[in-house]
Amino acid sequence: MSLKPKVVNFNTVWHDLRETVEAVITLGNVKRDVWNNRFSDVYSLCVAHPEPLAEKLYFETKQFLENHVQNMLVTKVAPTNSTPSQADKNVPDLLQRYYDAWSQYSKGIFYLDCLYLYLNQQHIKKQKLSDADITYCKICPETHDLKEIGELGLDIWRIYMVENLGKQLVEHILEGIKADRCGSPEINSQRVKIINGVILSFVQVQDYKKTGSLKLYQDLFETPMLEASAQYYSSEASKLLQRCSVSEYMEEVIKILDDENKRAQKFLHNSSLAKLRKQCEEGFINDRLDFLYSECKEMVSQEKRKDLRNMYIVLKPIPDRLKGLLIQTFLDHIKNEGIETISTLKGENMHIQFVENMLKVHQKYQELIADVFENDSLFLSALDKACASVINRRPNDRQQCRSAELVAKYCDTLLKKSKTSETEVDAKLTNNITIFKYIEDKDVYQKFYSRMLAKRLIHEQSQSMDAEEAMINRLKQACGYEFTNKLHRMFTDISLSADLNNKFNSHLKKENTDLGINLSIKVLQAGAWPLGPTQVVIPFAVPQEFEKSIRMFENFYHTSFSGRKLTWLHHLCHGELKIGFLKKTYIVTMQTYQMAMLLLFETCDSLTCKEIQTTLQLNNETFQKHMQSLIESKLLLASSESLEGETKIELNFEYTNKRTKFKITAAMQRETPQEVEHTLSAVDEDRKLYLQAAIVRIMKSRKVLRHNALIQEILSQSKVSFTPSISMIKKCIESLIDKQYIERTPNSGDEYSYVA
Template identity: 85%
Template structure:
């Protein structure tokens, strides 16, 4: 031992050890007086107390290990015990005189004062221990009192009180903060449900998305302002929004959020007076709500159908906006999700080129069709045309025959082996009416146009003649003829559109507009039928998706336990939807029947892949 170290050791033994109890007692009393705000503890006294406390460390500084042992045993342990008792007494006094709001303010002040005091007197190793002691006595042991007004503070959104509560609860373990987080989550959920419970009218989809965005933005701002963007509170916001958005009105009714969000996009992307910058901002905000939707495959089905209508009927505000939206969906859900949407886009751009080539071909061959023609060639697998792929019988009017025949010849010459199916019910055109006092240009569907063209050579016909000439089934015939009667272009001598009912041109027809559209004959399913049809189509898609997933998993694993297979399927399908266990079991049974997989012999809950 060196001479300096020997001197320090003698000081420790004969000075500090022999005077330790009295010395420590005086230091603790000095710290207590400082806590009580006694003016005796001036800067000079603080310097003396600080010097004595630090001498407990300095006297053993020469030791490589355990240099704080003397300080901890002699001074730190008694200090923590004495401080704990002092904090207990102070907390009890505050409880008797303060409201929860005032108590939290006082605790924050005490915690701040104690931190400054610890830095003023103590060795740095004691700072966090004293802070923990203070938090334990004032917060952890008084949680019931602090939480007693938590529900009111959250429901009334008292920001100052909530901020104070967060400050004092922040350092304690997460499980103890659970009550505040759960109360906050329930409040957001109730606010969200209240917001969407009163929705009504035709614009329910706009109200739903914009109201939910207001709720999300409101609480996101509150979390930033009050809870310092704490991940636990952001997670509570996500859970609450997901719960509200995916809530089913009842067990028998499906959740309609996916449909509303898709229709909201449709409203924005259709031609309107809204600026592109506004549309872009709203579509970006819309993705916030989209991310919470669990049944993303339902959204995709609705979105693709609405997109198909916009593209076919040329109703899009901007093709750039359409593409930007698809790219947002791609970022959120991956390429697989938007693959068909991209193919639909490709078809439209290819159709533009194809029309140009066809028109150049006609010019080159010096052929005049007599009508202006624009054709869209769509891939059957990419477009969600649903039951409309079942072709309705129809005798094409002779005015269209030449054009159709010429295009088919041109197309088959360019693309050998492809089959064209004409979807006349999705076509429309402009017809010029020259038999009235004024000339009118009317946009209408193919079947309506075909009916009016029959009156080129006569002024009246019976319903039987019209139907047999065009070879339409009764439902299609009546629907489209009815729309022409409602528009007053034709008159009938009976309300019953059958057999010998006479239909004639209305020569007295007049309209303020010389250019207008007849829309009532568009194939209209009721809203409920549309939803039911989409949901059933989604169910079929899900079964095929799950069966394909099971085969892929079993092909790579060869043998797998039932529960392990269920977990694998759930993790793979989570991106698009969360399948029910009963649906997965049905798909497994179906694949066993089809002999893709089999139950492993002598094991009831294990499957084997059949090569």
């Protein structure tokens, strides 16, 4: 074939081309050589000499397609000889005829578009409007733009076929969908295919458009379909309400939603699925919320899992519905059960009951949320809020929340020496962190935990140092390094003390010195150990049996570490004393003051209280407490109940005990109410210092800040450790104003400025 332009007789070429076009559009048989020749004909007309005939070819093809579609409408799809009543009686025939015609025509127009490829690319595309022309020049593409042959064919179908039959087709389609909803046997797979094909034709005729390709589908079919569906849903919902309980209604709605979703997938375009679903939810759920919620409290309180699961499935797709009554009722239910399970706790094991009861509540509802609510974040958040509310609840405004103290005591119980296996202890400590995370006053927990840890380390009561370190690492993961910094330093001190004792023993061997007693000393950093009021040294005359050992260690220590001061905390010391004045020898573990008192009886059998107290130089409170413990253990006997002045204290030579090795120090190591009170007071002081430091930091960076903004900044910074009261923050601000760190801005009562 020659590509050179030449003179062409349009009528002759078009006559042959028209026959092929007609065969193509009707899916007739076209021979390969004829098909190839028609490509050449299209090309020759487009480049004809002396004037291209592309435009004439375009309009002749357009005229042919218009006539062809109009003829199909009259002869094949909607014959004029059938009356409207006959057409109505043959509803499936209309859909069938339209579907068959569309199936043939849409395929034919695709092949025709291929045949006119050269015309499309070299003539039509070059004249098409650009996106810029449409956007900025506001030219309507419908009136100024030529369509490619495939697009032209689809548009002609829209104009002459869809616009003429559209409403009638939609009526028949809606009747078909309604029949499917009613379970009519007429709506078989073939009928579904036909209805779906007709519906999709409304989309496909405008598929070529860059914008608004679904407008015809939406205006012609989707809008009336959604209106009809809404009426159907409302009617069906009313029928269900009359015969169903809430539980039965939800089951029916879930089934209907599933059926409608499947129906939409087999009939409709994908763009309509969400809209129809929303319409269905509106009719069955949104408009019936009062009915659905009428038994919500009962379902939650009785924990009817099946009903709650169904309510979750029904409400989940609707925005904000889960955040309403269902979640709030669920939250209140957990809160009530939590309060009920801990409100009656009392006794020595209160801390164990508190943590384990709260863990049971948490685990129970965590499992329920996983089983019923698919671990939905909204319900998990409700669980967190409920647990936090219960754990941080104060019985009244005058009483402190004891959760932090109880959780710390629970850890202390687990970490002390016991018969519990390490594996079980580890599992319980891991679970304990769940409760710890809900505590708002984490600084209170830290204070109690550090004091209890100090006692365990000093008195060597820890079951496992590995378990102790593992627990501290858990706390570090939950609250950060600053939270556990001092706890780590306490461990470091214990480790260094062990090395120091080894060096001291080596030093004694080297000096060939025998102390006469076995000595183990722990050197503790004053800033790391929470020893509270005990840092105030209690007056005490050290027994001569200890003097040599103490002096030797002090000399050794000051030789190794210059510039450090040692303060002996005798009230924290304990030792083993061998008692040999009885029929049987006993080894008793006791505290230093108790040991010093018994050692006074090495040279005599009885002494007065005044003599013992004067010799040891103990204050009255310390003397009374430790002497009372010795008398209660029956190692010593008192002549009267009041341990004062001339009351005679003597050895009990009739003392017996089944065990030859025992302790009398346990009672002294318990947390007393005074120590608890002091711990809480120390927390209060620490908070004031923390808040003042935070205020200074904030004001130093901001220079000038309003009162409310400063309050919010402080709350934001302190929420990791505790939530301060507004009154405490105000007191700290006033204190810093008095100290001239900040000042009120002149002419403004609620603004502060930093004093550089």
